[in-house]
Amino acid sequence: MAAGSIARIMNFGDLAKCPKKLCKILALSPSLLKEVQKYKVDHPSATETVAANLPEVPQDILMEIFALLEIPDLVRAGSVCNSWRSAYNELRSLGIYKLSQTPCLLYTSESAGDSVVCLYSLAEKREYKITLPEPPMRSRFLIGSSLGWLVTVDDLSEMHLINPITGEQIALPSVVTIKHVNPIFNESGALHKYEYSWYSAWSVYHPKTSIFALGELRDYLHDKVFVFSDTSTGNYLVVLIHDPHGQLSFARVGDDKWTWLPPPHIHYADCIYKDGILYAVKKVGEIHAFDLSGPVVTMKTIIGMVPEYACEKMYIVQAPWGDLLQVWRSYEDIERDYEADLHSDPAISVESTGEIKIFKVDTMEKKRVEIKNLDGHVLFLGHNQSLCLSTEEYPHLKENYTYFTDDNGLSLFGCKNNRRDIGLFDLKHNSREELVSPQLWSNFPAPVWITPSFRKLNLT
Template identity: 45%
Template structure:
């Protein structure tokens, strides 16, 4: 006897994405329920982040996904052109931002295989936005060295290398900006502390496999929105941080029980590693803030060093089962 579709959909809405894909492969009834779940966007909202990476398979580059929820690796089959041939710029809401050999930008959903071409890079000026259907980017002043940004409820928050936070309201006909936090530190690069000759040597040998930055300490601060200042926190409490060249995430461990509270899941976000240093080992792991120790995510290492691995939260909308090998 088959379960009614509404009951199946209720059950499927509690599943992690990879479990949902497998469930949709069981039979026609289950496939119909899973297709409806994806089309309506009723998937489980608290999807555990995964690590997207490339690896060698039969002398060619393949794309893999390591599930933190299952502690298991999967191979993904994407549409052409293949992901390993591109630069991975970042990720947000299940989409990977990539650049091809001509520096043209594309959004790629590794779960569905869907790709979206973005406006030409010649129209980008530092922090810029583009809405669906735009043929060029819209610049958001002022000129700053931005490190991270988050979009939520019509508001874009942008963080500079000097600790400034700007809030852009994109919900109205005219974009408005206000300062959430003023500059709190100077822009810092560890290479600034090296003498000139040492810096030249590092630049000349930046493709050497021994060139790697290891995380040995992480300081946590909160933004006091009333006082407009940073307040140092001793730990994350029951929270979890996901850091890298992805959209930074702060998650509640009670909503993501397969992640460790007061831990930081990190991957390299240094610009040098995103654009080059193709043979350098990557600083990827789980950092325990209680004892300031880093742990490996998996051993032995699954991923190639190029393109650098990136965290992503699986997005199951309009999944095509034929794009997967699970």
């Protein structure tokens, strides 16, 4: 290891009295931690010597420092020596590390392997590869991302939560406990197929049914899933938007079945949850508030539908300053460079984000007020929980931009070989930019934004 690097590590002893200063050095100089790791790989016999020369910084000071790091730096710090690893493990077990992690883009790559996901760090502008538990990620549908957890659907059409940072995986209630699904067993008693009901407010009297193979149901049922922290119970709420016609079901982590919100509640596009209230926006812009805190679910309308067709995608977002935001996203067809998109299907058109509009929802006057500037904030849109973040808290992000990924049914569940709609949208100039060039390629499942986390979910 270069003398300068060792000197910098040794200086941590003097800096321990000023943890904020040390944190700044670590956060702004992740290369230092990389150097330590590289040196340990290249010179394994000298690892103990380097560790012995490290300053004896008290563990509580180390934990205070490490708690402010981005997770990639935190993981690197935990591999430096035994005392740092001990501080890292204690931090994880207590769950007191920095929670305001910069979002990453999560996607898969055929060359990386079927069980590997890639994380593109916006803070470091680099990619990490993580191997996940079975079944292979590239065999699953990816239908949500919240609180650092992914929601996937396997080839039996069953849903799982998985934390890509910790590798922890949790089964959600079986798909057969959803109102519209009944199991069909074969002669030996094994699950064989699913009976799927198309029941909705439009088919009350003569609901149609279909029979699907185990892996086929997910093509028709699952849409988008959210995981919310329920502070009133200390548990976590999982909300599923599913077909037919965008209906809602929910469960708490540890439940053995889904609870259905029956018609006329249909055509939902996005959800948020706050203080026991589930806010759900319909595809036509109408927002409903469901009170899930009592024995009986009640609903009231926050704002009515948009008078005329407004956009292809609707989102609902809780702003850090307290306002409820509604976001409209419109697409435009683009001409493709088929030489650049060698794997594209020429029969499928490519949609590109062409416009994003943001509205403050005035719940008292029941009206929408368009916002032209986010004033030091950014949006994250995609098939994940919609986010509005402060650039003061997340300095690696670009102010007044929307970071977006694919979020239409064709890209998510249908076409697996087309160019992805990933990038940044400049809200001030109404223009888009590439996230990285050349564009990150991911043919399936569709990429999502995720905020890395060591968070554990209660099973009670």
